[in-house]
Amino acid sequence: MGFFWANVKANIEGAVANAKMHYYEEKLRSDDYDEDEDEEEDYNEVQEEYDTDSIEDSPVANIQNNWKSILLVLQTEYNIQDIQMSTWIKPLRVENVEDNILNLSFxxxxxxxxxxxTNVKYVQKRFAELLSNAIAEYMDAQYVVKIK
Structure with missing residues (x-):
């Protein structure tokens, strides 16, 4: 991954983590507690919710969570025009990952x-390898992209 994109990714991930933690801290502060026992119970519940939100380790979740950034890499690194992005790339949806094959639906x-x-064949031929490269550059993970 290029140094620039590594920094962008780290900044985005840090901002998301900070925003989530701030949200959960505010949620804890806003609740009225009658007893210390309730406070600890609520804190554990909110912390568990935060941990669950933060731990999305599946490849599909990682790709979906980083999709906008991946598309930004694609557009800037490979000089994809806005009209091409809106016509051919933005309609793509992450379906699943099977054995390092990323299936996208158009x-x-x-x-x-x-x-x-016809459109699927065009998108596969024109953009699948570029998408694979953008994902590899941004996420340090190699996938073969298949368009359905």
Whole structure:
């Protein structure tokens, strides 16, 4: 991963973690407690919720959580124009990961079956390798991208 993108990723992750912790701390402060026992119980519940939110280790969750940043890498590093992004890339949705194959679906509600198949072939040919490279650069994880 390039030094610049590593710093961007670290800053984004830090900001998200700080925002979540601030939210949960405020939630704890705003509750009225009658007994110390209730306070400890509520704190443990909020801390468990925070820990659960923070630990999304699945590849799909990691990719989905970083999708906007990955697309920014794609657009800036590979000079993808805004019209190409909005037409071909933004309609992509992360479906699943199987054996380091990242399956993305391309959905345009206006497409009929034939148009859909043509568009999927175009996106696969034109952008799959670039997406794979952007993911590898941003996340230090290599996936083969397949468009459905």
């Amino acid at each position: 959905r345009n509600p206006d497409d009929n079956e034939q148009e859909h198949n």
